[in-house]
Amino acid sequence: MRRVDGPGNTVFGAKLEIDRLGQRGEGIARYNGRAVYVPHALPGETVLANIDGDRGALNMVEHASRDRVEPPCRYYGGCGGCALQVLAPEAYMDWKRGLVSDALVHAGIDAPVADIVPAHGDGRRRVSLHARYRPAIRGDAVLVGFMRARSHEVVAIEDCPVLSPSLDAALPAAGKIAVALASVAKPLDLLITATGTGLDVDLRGAGPLPDPARLALSRLAERLDLARLSNHGEVVIERRAPELSIGGVVLKPPPGAFLQATQAGEDTLAGLVQEAAQGARRIADLFSGSGTFALRLAAGARVHAVEHDGAALQALSRAANFATGLKAVTIEQRDLFRRPLAQAQLQDFDCVVLDPPRAGAEAQSRELAPSNVPLVVSVSCNAQTFARDARILIDGGYVLEWVTPVDQFLHSPHVEIVGVFRKIAPRKTRRRLLG
Numbered sequence: 001m002r003r004v005d006g007p008g009n010t011v012f013g014a015k016l017e018i019d020r021l022g023q024r025g026e027g028i029a030r031y032n033g034r035a036v037y038v039p040h041a042l043p044g045e046t047v048l049a050n051i052d053g054d055r056g057a058l059n060m061v062e063h064a065s066r067d068r069v070e071p072p073c074r075y076y077g078g079c080g081g082c083a084l085q086v087l088a089p090e091a092y093m094d095w096k097r098g099l100v101s102d103a104l105v106h107a108g109i110d111a112p113v114a115d116i117v118p119a120h121g122d123g124r125r126r127v128s129l130h131a132r133y134r135p136a137i138r139g140d141a142v143l144v145g146f147m148r149a150r151s152h153e154v155v156a157i158e159d160c161p162v163l164s165p166s167l168d169a170a171l172p173a174a175g176k177i178a179v180a181l182a183s184v185a186k187p188l189d190l191l192i193t194a195t196g197t198g199l200d201v202d203l204r205g206a207g208p209l210p211d212p213a214r215l216a217l218s219r220l221a222e223r224l225d226l227a228r229l230s231n232h233g234e235v236v237i238e239r240r241a242p243e244l245s246i247g248g249v250v251l252k253p254p255p256g257a258f259l260q261a262t263q264a265g266e267d268t269l270a271g272l273v274q275e276a277a278q279g280a281r282r283i284a285d286l287f288s289g290s291g292t293f294a295l296r297l298a299a300g301a302r303v304h305a306v307e308h309d310g311a312a313l314q315a316l317s318r319a320a321n322f323a324t325g326l327k328a329v330t331i332e333q334r335d336l337f338r339r340p341l342a343q344a345q346l347q348d349f350d351c352v353v354l355d356p357p358r359a360g361a362e363a364q365s366r367e368l369a370p371s372n373v374p375l376v377v378s379v380s381c382n383a384q385t386f387a388r389d390a391r392i393l394i395d396g397g398y399v400l401e402w403v404t405p406v407d408q409f410l411h412s413p414h415v416e417i418v419g420v421f422r423k424i425a426p427r428k429t430r431r432r433l434l435g
Helices: 089-106 170-180 211-224 263-277 310-322 362-368 383-395 427-434
Strands: 003-005 010-021 027-031 034-038 046-052 055-063 126-133 142-147 154-156 188-195 198-204 228-231 234-238 244-246 249-251 282-286 302-307 329-333 351-354 375-380 398-407 416-423
Touching (some): 027 046, 034 046, 089 383, 089 398, 126 154, 126 170, 170 188, 170 198, 211 228, 211 234, 249 310, 263 351, 263 375, 263 416, 302 310, 310 329, 362 383, 375 383, 383 416
Parallel strands (some): 034 055, 198 228, 282 302, 302 329, 351 375
Antiparallel strands (some): 003 010, 010 027, 010 046, 027 034, 126 142, 126 188, 142 154, 188 198, 228 234, 244 249, 375 416
């Protein structure tokens, strides 16, 4: 039974047959000739949903897929943190691998895609939490948790099954910090990272803090035994320097520094990069961050690390300088989106590692494509931009030898990718062969 209600033409209780899963993990059905996206619905299911435009809200599953399982989290369906807790593991892995292979096919690329490598490990070691205050109320009315899907509404949570045990204290700490900043009364985000010396917390959204608030936070950090507490990168108190082990090298990251979500994910990605780059003697690590790959690769090669974030680069440089047994590591602060390394600047490297953010490395790929760099190892967190950049490299004379998808974001549509590109032959040699 259904009806049309209100100016938005919302359809209530529409019966839908789910055909497939979309890129965000929603079930896709057809209704009146158009696609409708229904979160938490699975292929092969018959469901009842409320439809508003191209979005469907699941009311009931009339006929369930045999791949449907019970979600492990009590907040599933409300919290927007996980998209696919109800999909059985084998079907989930097939779908996630398909995100990569489908993107390559769409770009006209025929390349072998390996089975997806599980890399959740013991869970995520960093988390972004959100704190919001109910109108006209402070203190106990603070909400701390994750955003509801496609919404700015916070779903308050007390536990999360995808977090590492090293973050067990993160949610209680976030709640106490939010209460301490209730007088600021601004939407607050908290980036919390588990390090070898304790929790590292960076606040976002609070704005400049008055002295009484800074003092209160410093005292709270003592009670919570935090390693460091910062406000938008500015250290409020550092009781112990946060430390991470990057391939046996001690790294002291700056506040809010990028870090792979899980330890298993970092180790898996780094292992694939090291395997591909084996034998290289001079490596450019582009979009290097704080050295996830550079500090490992420097065990066997000279590495030039290029990154826009100056604080991350300085942390990398300090770690390399204090380490033993590494070859030379040089750094360069550079915005590779606006100023990619030019073809002439790439000629001294026998391997280039790319690890850009979700936007990809289009500008840098266009400089690499006509270069004589024999090996490019691309690490990506976005299948579409990976495929776009791969097309550029292939059109410039590279062969995509293999692609390995890595799943460190369990129950989500996010997938990491490592691709290895090898130059067929330097451009001058290729012209002689063709001539």
